[in-house]
Amino acid sequence: MAKRKPATRRTTSGSATELKKKLIKTNRDLVKLLTEHARLSTRMARLRGEAGEPVYDVETEHQTLQQAVQSNRGPLGERCVRAIFRELISGSRSLVKPIRVAYLGPTYSYSHLAAIERFGSSAELVPVATIAAVFQELNRAHVDFGIVPIENSTDGRVVDTLGMFTRLPVRISGEVQLRIHHFLLGKCDRAEIKEVYSKPQALSQCREWLAMHLPLARTVEMASTAAAAQLAAEKHGAAAIASMQAAVNYGLHIIAENIEDNKNNITRFAVISDHEVPRTGRDKTAVMFELWHKPGSLADAMAIFKRNRINLTWIESFPMPSTEKEYLFFVEMEGHQNDTKIKRALAALGRKTVRLEILGSYAKAEPVE
Numbered sequence: 001m002a003k004r005k006p007a008t009r010r011t012t013s014g015s016a017t018e019l020k021k022k023l024i025k026t027n028r029d030l031v032k033l034l035t036e037h038a039r040l041s042t043r044m045a046r047l048r049g050e051a052g053e054p055v056y057d058v059e060t061e062h063q064t065l066q067q068a069v070q071s072n073r074g075p076l077g078e079r080c081v082r083a084i085f086r087e088l089i090s091g092s093r094s095l096v097k098p099i100r101v102a103y104l105g106p107t108y109s110y111s112h113l114a115a116i117e118r119f120g121s122s123a124e125l126v127p128v129a130t131i132a133a134v135f136q137e138l139n140r141a142h143v144d145f146g147i148v149p150i151e152n153s154t155d156g157r158v159v160d161t162l163g164m165f166t167r168l169p170v171r172i173s174g175e176v177q178l179r180i181h182h183f184l185l186g187k188c189d190r191a192e193i194k195e196v197y198s199k200p201q202a203l204s205q206c207r208e209w210l211a212m213h214l215p216l217a218r219t220v221e222m223a224s225t226a227a228a229a230q231l232a233a234e235k236h237g238a239a240a241i242a243s244m245q246a247a248v249n250y251g252l253h254i255i256a257e258n259i260e261d262n263k264n265n266i267t268r269f270a271v272i273s274d275h276e277v278p279r280t281g282r283d284k285t286a287v288m289f290e291l292w293h294k295p296g297s298l299a300d301a302m303a304i305f306k307r308n309r310i311n312l313t314w315i316e317s318f319p320m321p322s323t324e325k326e327y328l329f330f331v332e333m334e335g336h337q338n339d340t341k342i343k344r345a346l347a348a349l350g351r352k353t354v355r356l357e358i359l360g361s362y363a364k365a366e367p368v369e
Contacts, residue, residue: 034088041092055096058145059174059277059363061089062118079369090120099123102137102146104130108246109226114176114269115147117368129223131160138272139168147176150270151314154205154262157330161270162318165288165359166328172286172360174271177367182206182260185252186232186239193217193255197228198241201267206241209259226250266367276337280363283336284313287346290320290328290355298329301352308345310335328355336361 049055065085072081093099101119104111105127115125126143128134134146149158164170182202186193193214196203200221203210210219217239222228226249228240233250240252247254291297305312314332335342337358350356 037088038092038095041089042095045093045096049096054275056093056099058099058119058271059280061093062174062365063280063363065089082368086117086120087122090122093120094122099145100126100143102126102128102134102143104128104134104148104224106224106226106230108229108243108249109224110178110180110243110267111147111149111224111269112226113243113245114149114178114267117178118147118174118176118269118271119145131158132164135164135168135170135272138170138274141274144273145173146170146272147269148272149201149267150175151268151316152180152201152205153264153266154260155201157316157318158201159318162316162330163321165330166318166321170272171274171276172270172362173273173275173277174362175284175365176269176271177365178267178269179367179369180205180260180265180267181244181258182241182265183244183247183254184239184256184259185229185242185247185250186255187252188237188239190214190255192237193239194237195220195235196239196241197222197231199223199225199228202228202241205261205265206259208261209256213256213259271362276360277362279336279338279361282364283339283361284332284334284364285337285342285361286314286330286332286359287349288328288330288355288357288359289349289353290326291353293326297352301329301349304345304348304352305331305333308341308348310341310345330359 045055048057065082068085069078069082072078099119101115101123103115103125107127112125112127126137128137131148134148137143138146148161150161151157182205195218196210196214197220202225203219203221210217222231225240225242226246229242229246229250229252232238232240233252239255244254291301311334312331313334316330317327318330320326320328333342337346346358
């Protein structure tokens with residue numbers, strides 16, 4: 001009996017050839033569209049400059065990215081689409097004027113990852129040694145923006161950041177909410193680990209895991225998680241708690257992953273600048289104020305928000321330097337500072353306070369990986 005010819009192979013080969021042609025054409029079309037996007041973005045930036053406006057509007061760009069992500073229907077995941085558009089916007093922006101952004105370094109610290117998330121890798125990201133230095137670089141006009149951690153879902157407020165808001169006149173113009181996953185990194189086996197290095201907040205966020213799995217290891221605080229990773233790469237018997245990206249950058253092994261005690265561990269970063277941002281319709285406003293030191297003053301201040309039906313999303317007290325029992329209060333509320341009821345509430349609050357400063361209004365951001 002004669003054998004049948006392998007028609008399937010020819011059909012599959014033919015289909016693959018057609019698909020390959022379509023992919024090549026699609027790739028060419030994509031490049032054309034990317035080029036057109038860059039040209040339109042460049043023209044828009046120049047028109048803003050001619051009108052006396054900033055040549056780039058980072059908040060509007062961020063909203064454009066959010067809209068692109070929300071329109072995604074698959075099969076690409078949200079993280080992939082977000083990364084594609086973030087880098088497209090970042091690259092287009094750099095054609096006109098690269099943005100300089102200061103962050104707490106070194107590279108692949110969580111602040112660095114937050115800066116990449118917000119500004120893309122085409123921005124000029126400037127690592128500095130401390131949170132205070134981020135504020136100082138911005139205040140001296142050495143950078144256009146800074147990015148600083150402001151609170152964590154496990155540890156609460158970041159004291160160094162709040163302290164700098166009391167010292168320098170900078171504004172909050174955006175936020176990044178980053179889901180934080182901690183990795184135990186090193187060049188030795190877990191049994192050989194004698195010291196664990198990391199930033200105080202990271203050590204705190206993993207304390208239960210460390211107590212259970214490395215009870216005899218000494219914990220050592222560092223200025224940043226990336227600095228801890230650098231040290232772990234050089235010192236035998238040392239491990240670091242840092243990001244997965246830090247493991248790749250510093251040539252470390254991942255000894256254990258996702259060791260954070262709170263699996264919904266989120267750090268919120270403030271984008272700081274010297275300018276206000278327009279209303280988006282889903283905004284928050286942050287203020288800082290000092291009250292008269294007398295009974296009921298805080299209750300009177302909080303009652304203003306209740307009367308004006310304003311929802312508060314964050315409240316922190318902060319001891320004032322060189323004083324006893326005197327505090328500054330940080331409050332974040334839903335709404336933009338130009339909204340009528342926010343204006344009315346802040347005017348009333350100003351009459352009840354010794355000092356009132358609007359730190360800024362900015363669009364609410366959703367947590368991202």
